[in-house]
Amino acid sequence: MYTDESKILETVQNISSTVVAEDAEATDRLARWPERSLRSFQKEGLGGLTVPVEYGGLGQGTKTLAKVCEIIGQSCTSTAICYGMHAVGSAVIASKATDYQQEKYLTPICEGRHLTSIALNETGSGSQFYLPQTRMQYHSESEYNINGAKSFVLNGGKADSYIISAVAEGSHTPGEQFNCFMINADAAGIQWGERWKGIGLRGDSSRDLFLDSVKIPDKNILGQFGDQIWYVFNVITPYFLTAMAGSYLGIARAAINEVTHHIKNREFSFNGRALASSSVIQYQLGALWAKYARSRALVYYATECYDMDQDNALIDLFAAKAEVADATIEIVNEAITLCGGYAYQEKSILDLLLRDARAAHVMTPTADILRVWTGRSILEQPLLADT
Numbered sequence: 001m002y003t004d005e006s007k008i009l010e011t012v013q014n015i016s017s018t019v020v021a022e023d024a025e026a027t028d029r030l031a032r033w034p035e036r037s038l039r040s041f042q043k044e045g046l047g048g049l050t051v052p053v054e055y056g057g058l059g060q061g062t063k064t065l066a067k068v069c070e071i072i073g074q075s076c077t078s079t080a081i082c083y084g085m086h087a088v089g090s091a092v093i094a095s096k097a098t099d100y101q102q103e104k105y106l107t108p109i110c111e112g113r114h115l116t117s118i119a120l121n122e123t124g125s126g127s128q129f130y131l132p133q134t135r136m137q138y139h140s141e142s143e144y145n146i147n148g149a150k151s152f153v154l155n156g157g158k159a160d161s162y163i164i165s166a167v168a169e170g171s172h173t174p175g176e177q178f179n180c181f182m183i184n185a186d187a188a189g190i191q192w193g194e195r196w197k198g199i200g201l202r203g204d205s206s207r208d209l210f211l212d213s214v215k216i217p218d219k220n221i222l223g224q225f226g227d228q229i230w231y232v233f234n235v236i237t238p239y240f241l242t243a244m245a246g247s248y249l250g251i252a253r254a255a256i257n258e259v260t261h262h263i264k265n266r267e268f269s270f271n272g273r274a275l276a277s278s279s280v281i282q283y284q285l286g287a288l289w290a291k292y293a294r295s296r297a298l299v300y301y302a303t304e305c306y307d308m309d310q311d312n313a314l315i316d317l318f319a320a321k322a323e324v325a326d327a328t329i330e331i332v333n334e335a336i337t338l339c340g341g342y343a344y345q346e347k348s349i350l351d352l353l354l355r356d357a358r359a360a361h362v363m364t365p366t367a368d369i370l371r372v373w374t375g376r377s378i379l380e381q382p383l384l385a386d387t
Helices: 005-029 035-043 064-073 077-095 101-109 228-264 279-307 312-340 349-361 365-378
Strands: 115-121 137-138 141-152 161-170 180-184 190-195 207-217
Touching: 005 035, 005 064, 005 077, 005 349, 035 077, 035 115, 064 077, 064 228, 064 279, 077 101, 077 115, 077 137, 077 161, 077 228, 115 141, 115 349, 141 161, 161 228, 180 207, 180 228, 228 312, 228 349, 279 312, 312 349
Parallel strands: 115 161, 137 161
Antiparallel strands: 137 141, 141 207, 161 180, 190 207
């Protein structure tokens, strides 16, 4: 359906400027999951963005994902994050897919009939999302019982499947090993908590997931037994950081667009002079653009390195996500200052953007952790050592 990246981005832009933009205000005000927007992307063949062509997908990597999430994020950050988590999950499933997993998950994902997401965080895990306490217990010859809880699951209660992490136990497993596996939304023993009532990203359907003796067949295990750490740092983290960084770039660009529009349409009442003619304003806006452009360039460089399987690509992704987080918050703050009282009011566009942007310093892995990982990688120190 799509012969090159430009056609993909054109379609994303069309949907984002219409359906996504039309629903953005209600998505935030009502804390409503952006179903219409996500279904629109599926309908236009974008469900399998990060699934290889041989599995029926579009075969795009992290760089295209960053661009897609940036475009969507300019209209609605919640929608960008929700779509991004589906793209992350799709890439995870596809990375070592069995024939069964291809038929069960990847084919309907590519056909626009299935949404997926990831569920790794747990209460109290902080940034150590790769150390699950959810237990995976041997039940029968080809089945496991899953017990535990996950927190802040995006697309919670809305997706068709979830990628879960757990630690295996029992006499029939080779010691305690971390695993990733698929759980279907209709599995018995699943319960959802109330929607997290955050100040921003209010449409992402972030919820706690409780797993009470949920049975999964061994064919739902992703990769080899004990592969979770491989998945976390070879697929999940790169794609997750990319989706988040792209979404936050969308916030930064939206803030610059808003302040630019404001400046172009304001005049000083005492002399009729256009605000845009002020050299101070010109300088300040130019500084915001440079900050955005630097962050964007770093994200695109890091994702291109990852897609080309270059050495140190993960280090660049760590740095890129941390820099984007800082830059986005700074850009929105300065945009509010430049717009003055017009922006400093309830329900303004910049009010929404600021609330969404603050999640950049809250959602794991945080900028602080990413910079620690960057430093450890450069110094060739154990990445997961205690801080």
